Amino acid sequence: MQGPELLATWLREFAQEQSEAGCVQAFVDTVDNSIRSQMPIFDTDPVLTEDLHRSTRYQWLAFLSVLQQREHQILLPPQAHDLARTLARRGHELGVLLKVYRSAHNGVFEYCTAVVESLDDQAPPREEVLKHLWNRVDRWLNDAIEVLIETFYEERQERHEGALARRAEVVETLLAGDPISVDEATDVLGHPLLQWQLGCVLWASEAGADSAAAVLQTANDLAKSLGAARPLFRVAGSRDMWVWVATPAQPDLTAIRHLEPRLAELKVHLSLGVPAPGVEGFRSSHAEARAAQNLCMTVATSPTIVDYRAVELLCLAATSGVLMERMVRREIGALRGVDKNLAQLRQTTLAFFTNQMNIEATAAKLFVHKNTVRYRLARAEELLGHPLVERTALVELALRYVEFFDPSGNL
Known part of the structure; x- marks a missing residue:
């Protein structure tokens, strides 16, 4: 067996081998480590990091599925779009998305080079394999960037339009501790900031339209359980949401526990900050809920509901x-x-x-x-x-x- 036939056989066997779980994980580790070494934003954002892992994993599987075809073809999985949307929703600039793919370029080249160096005498010539692989990878990454730039800007445009943009701006101002009229902020958000504030984070195990709907429904159920009219929420990523619930008096968080079976069924997790009054409570309770969420993202099996007060020492010690x-x-x-x-x-x-x-x-x-x-x-x-x-x-x-x-x- 020689020439194109030998290469085609090798590509078929390579795609099959690389689709196995262990090889996929090795690819994800190599590429994402390359990205994270250049981009510290992933070190402090576990949800964004998980979106990165999913994007890399499913793009590699998609790439392998079309590798044997003669003509180049790109089939971007939903997880790639999820990462672009999360970056836009986090308020990052387009340059951050572009840097992700530039850094990925180095990681993929490192992985492919290692594969080629391990070839034995029964395989096609190494230079032929590397040239073919790298040509396809390079075209895939370039095409992916073009597609995802459009996804990024669509999300960014929606984020900045109309009332949603103004509400997001007010929330960011409150969280940053910058000066703002409480009356004005209350009016824009439709949220009574002078009442007791419970900050929460809701996140789904998987991204998708169904999980987004489940997270939103859970936010409404949460507010109802505490006797609040409706929650204030901000979509923070492809599968997570920041939520605030305002109550006239200090809320009894035991009222939330009945939601646990439903949350488990929906594969949705909830972290709770410590309720506190006013704008300071709005800010502090949210920070605590996010710290509890970040703690959960470090373990294989996250609790369905985690109260910051129960894990405060662990949050402080985890670093x-x-x-x-x-x-x-x-x-x-x-x-x-x-x-x-x-x-x-x-x-x-x-x-x-x-x-x-x-x-x-x-x-x-x-x-x-x-x-x-x-x-x-x-x-x-x-x-x-x-x-x-x-x-x-x-x-x-x-x-x-x-x-x-x-x-x-x-x-």
Whole structure:
């Protein structure tokens, strides 16, 4: 087998091999790492980063699906358009989108070069493979940019038109802490800023028309649960929404818990800030809700509803990285592990701290006998090597860290 026939056979086998999950992930890692090394905006925006990963993943699969055709063809998946829309909705300039694809260019070349260098003697000549691959990749990226520029500007135009643009401007002004008349802002937004403010973030697991509708419906259900007329919301990306609910008095957030089954069914997640009054509450509660969302984006399985007050210490500690994990191992190393008995000890000890070190309250919370709680706490102290009244804050933080980031106890 020689010439075009050999290359065609190799391309068919290459496309099949590269469509497997492991190879796709390797491609995504290479390309997106190249992009992120040049663009720090992705380091602080987990939703935008996930949109990037999805765009890269599905563009590669689409590219592989047409690679064997003689003529160049581009089939941009919806996820590529989602990334362009999210960049526009985040308020970024077109240059940011263009830089994404310039950086991707380097990452794809690095990946293709590595593929070619690994070819054996049974494959077509390396220079022939690289020339063919790179010609198709280069044309794909150039065509993608042309298509996505149009998507970006369509989204940008819609964002800046009419009342939506004015409302977005007022929200940005409030969040930035810039001077603005509260009466004017209340009138433009149709939102009572002098009342108690609950900031929330809603996000769907997948982007799409159905998920966008589900997120919007959830925002309305949320406001209704708290006795509010309607929420103020701002679409922040392809699948996430910022929401504020205003109430005359401090809202009871337990009223939201009945939404959890419906949220799980819709694959929609909700993070809650701490309710606070006035413009400052509008700003602070939103920042807290976003911090809770960012925390959720770092774990494989996000909670359906996460309250910032329950994870505040984790939000503050999450940026510590290696230092935090080192502290966890030091403080509760003997309580780590996948054994179910160790899991019970962690659960009981954390419940003990949560219930102000009250044995009876802990037993009621866990539906076990008081003596069972006493036994487990004694065992935990034995493994830790000190009483639970010592180093309480660090032990509790370490337990909460394991509960949230690694319930199996492998950390």
